[in-house]
Structure formats: C-alpha cells, structure tokens
Amino acid sequence: MKNLKKALLLAGLLGMAAAYMAADDSTKRYIAHIGKQVPYLPYRYFI
Amino acid sequence: MADYDAIVIGAGLGGLTTASLLSKNGFKTLVLEQSDIIGGCCSTYESQGYRFDVGASIVEILHPMERFFELMGKRREDYIELLPCDPIYSFITEDGRRFSYPTDVDETTKVIESIAPEDVEGWKKFASLGFEMIDRMMDAMMLSPMKTVPEAMRMVIKNPEAMRFLPLLMRTHQAVTRKYYRNPVIQSSVAFQSYFAGAPPEIGSGIFGFIALTEHLGIYYPRGGMISIPEGLARAGEEHGLEVRTGRKVEKILLDGRKARGVLLEDGSEITSDIVVSNVNAKVAYLKMVGPENLPRWAVKAISSYRHSMPCPMIYVGLDTKPDLEAHHTVVTGSIEAMNKVWNDYYTKDLIPSTAMSLICWPTEADPSLAPEGHHILNFLCNAPAPYAPLGDNWDRIKGWYREEAIKSLERVVLPGIRDHITYMEVSTPLDFERRLLSPQGSIYGLFSDMTSLALFRPHARSRVVDGLYLTGSSTHLGGGVPTTIASGIITSGYILKDRG
Known part of the structure; x- marks a missing residue:
C-alpha cells in the first residue's frame, strides 16, 4: 500500500513535470508567477 | 468619550461610500483627506479653464452606485447626472485599421x-x-x-x-x-x-x-467630470451630518494595545474614535500608519507579500480644435503577444516601451462644459504600462522626454498636426501620482490583482489584527475601479453596522 502511494505520487509529479515541459512560454510564465505567490496564500488568507 | 463614532482616512470612493452610509445610520463620522480635493483617482482638477480627470475616466456597472443611493434613501439622479457614451470604444489596430464597438x-x-x-x-x-x-x-x-x-x-x-x-x-x-x-x-x-x-x-x-x-x-460619463461622483456620494452623507475635511493628512493610526483609538495628524493633533476606516493603500495602512512593530510577524509577512498594481503616466491635453476621434475612448493596441511582451520585456525590467497600448479619453465629447467654447480636452495614457523607476533614471528627469514622445505618438497614430493645436499639456508621472494621491509607487489600482490576491486572499475589510480597524477601497475585495470601490464601501459599512450598529 505504501509503495503504491509512493508510485502514485511519483506518477503525479512526473505528469505535472511533463505538462509543464509541454506548455508554451506564456503558460510557463503564468505557472511561475502563481508558483511564487502560493507560499504567501496562508498568510494572505488571515490578513 | 471619543471625538467621533468613526473616522475615515481618505476621501476616495470606498471611503466616502462607507462614511456616508455610517452617517445615514446615525454614526458621527469624519472623513480626513490629505489632498485639497476629494475622490482620489476618481477626481477632477481645473487649470487654465480646462477640467481634467485625474485617473478614472468612465463609469460602468451602475448597480453598486444605485444600491448606495437606495441604502441612503435617495435617488442617484438627484446627486449625479450620468451622460451615456456610445460607442463604447474606438480601436486603432497595429495596421491602422479603425473600428468601434457600439453598446x-x-x-x-x-x-x-x-x-x-x-x-x-x-x-x-x-x-x-x-x-x-x-x-x-x-x-x-x-x-x-x-x-x-x-x-x-x-x-x-x-x-x-x-x-x-x-x-x-x-x-x-x-x-x-x-x-x-x-x-x-x-x-x-x-x-x-x-x-x-x-x-x-x-x-x-x-x-x-x-x-x-x-x-x-451602458457606459456613462458624469456631467462636470469624474469628481461629480465623489461629490455626489459626499453630499448624500453630509445631509446626514457627515463631516469631510480636506488638506488633513493622517500620519498614524493610534492604538491602545491591539485596538484602534483614533488617528494622529501631520500637524501633531489627535482625533479619537473607536472605529477607524482606512481608504488608503492597505500596505500604507498596516506598515506605515499602524506600524510593523504593532503587528504580529505573520501579519507583516502577509501584507508585505502583496505587490503594488502597475503605475501609469497620464497626459492631460487641452486643444483649440475638435480631435478626429469617434468615441469617448480610443484604444491603440497590438496583439495579445505584444501586450504580454510589453509586460515581460519592458515593464518588469523597468524599461519604458517605445510602442505599447495607448488609451485616449475624450471627455468633452460627452460634456463640452469641461473646456472653453470651441476647445477640447484629452486624457492620454501613452504606451502603458510604464515602470515606477525607469532603469537608471527617474520620472522627474525624463518628464520632458516623455512629454515629447507622447506628442509624437499622438501625431503618428491618431491626430496628425496636433502639436499646433495644443494649448495646455501636463504629464502626471508615477512619481506625481505617488505625491498627489499618496499611492505607493504610483499604483493606480491599489494592490496587484490576480487569482492569488483576490477575494479570499485580498486584505479583509474588517481587520483581523487590529480591533476597530476596517479597510475599504481598491486594496480590498474586488479591487480598483469605480463600481468595485463603491461596492467595497457598501461591504465595509455592512461589517461596521453588524459589529457596532
């Protein structure tokens, strides 16, 4: 069960990486922009 | 006993909406505005017989405004006369093609x-x-x-x-x-x-x-200029005892522990109230007026994480002739790729693009009384957006160059020979906006708006870190704009009435 979870997680991450690599430059910039903001969301929610 | 039931810092649309609704509900309310005129970005100034709008140039989505007057028990028509504008936009494409969208x-x-x-x-x-x-x-x-x-x-x-x-x-x-x-x-x-x-x-x-x-x-222009909107909101409140003081700059929000107890003005005087409403940029309210020393560390991290919205230089032009335009707004624009390129290759690198989107507003098309007879005015947003701090220079030094570029742009794309008809011209740079409106970095829409800084993730209208502090305006839900900031004022007054009403 543990191994299955790890495999699914790995597959998910690989899938996301593949989708990112296949995206156009504009989408990559959008993902990068959002990615930089995500760590602040928990703080922003409470202010 | 406190001097007022509520103090509102800033006479922008959000602040005036909140203040007027509180006055209507029996709150002794004071608005303190640092500038000599009310309205913030939605305002109008007069010079040499011309009346120019500072920033906002049109109103659409009337519902929040109508809702405000409904809550005040008044009719909008008695306070603000709105002139319909049609067509909505005239477009000039990269290849010079012109077309307009009617309503x-x-x-x-x-x-x-x-x-x-x-x-x-x-x-x-x-x-x-x-x-x-x-x-x-x-x-x-x-x-x-x-x-x-x-x-x-x-x-x-x-x-x-x-x-x-x-x-x-x-x-x-x-x-x-x-x-x-x-x-x-x-x-x-x-x-x-x-x-x-x-x-x-x-x-x-x-x-x-x-x-x-x-x-x-429908899109509308208020007769008398955009300032007619804040004037209408304020007048409706003043009929219920609202007090608006201009030329009064607030330096600090006074606290008693984590509770607001009033404001400290630039002249050193204090005015007390258990309710303080900020209609200034949320970063200014928390980091300058409250002060990071009075906030939990997580709150400082939260508010510091927001980026300011973009600045935009505005050019105010008086003409002794009628411009060859077709609509209240004319947009000169390129492709989506070009719009993104301006952001990625220029704006984020502190460069001013040589060609980009321009917006020409022609208010005298709707209201000729804004200029002397036979004259017209244009509010021109040239090659937007432009950075707050152009690389290796600052706006005070490049203002003259920018002015000349703007005239060339008008001549090249829109109105050949316009130089000979200019009777008045002023450039308001991001630095000027910062000085005039106390808008950090000249930001025109408060905080940057994307999915990570809207709704759940935009500063709360009811502060969670300072009791008695409320926020309104473009830094709160739903961001910048005439209808959105009026809506934010309705929401903020709703919180206060629920808490204290």
Missing part, C-alpha cells in the same frame, strides 16, 4: 461580422454566458463579502449557479479570450481590458474578460 449588442455583432465572420458564433456564446453571469451573479459577486471560507460558502449556497462561473477566476484572461475568439484583431479588442485590472492577459484573471461585456449595458 447595442446586435450592432456589435455586425461590427464583428465585418472584421471576422468566423468569430460571430464565439461572440454570441461569450455574450450569452456573460449576460447570464451578470444577470445572476453581479449582485452576489460585487456586494457580498468573500474574504473567508464561510463567507464564500454562504455566497455559493445562496447562489449555486456561482459554481459554473468560479472556474473563470482560475483561468487567465487570454485563455478566456482565445476560447471564444480566433481572429487576432477581435482577440486584442477584448484582451486589452486585462490591463484595466492591472495585469497582462497571460496573468490577469479570466473573470475580468467579461468586463468587455458589462460595457454593453
């Missing part, structure tokens, strides 16, 4: 058919979904608080159809535009409005893609 939907269909017959079907689908959203969701989205998960859930439970439209928040403006339109000219005529929310099409939220549709419900 009438069927007439717009004909315009799209003449340019891109393949996009007529997309336009109809876009309009169908958009008008349904406006009809069912506009009230809920604009006038409901949506800062917390319970608030957002309440909104969705009351309006289950919201689930259909919420995915638009997660998509980009250009994704929504490209879903409905294939022709690059039509795409750019919709996508440019992403910059009205302060972001390029590849970052701006898809929900703003429907701004273009709300304009088909």
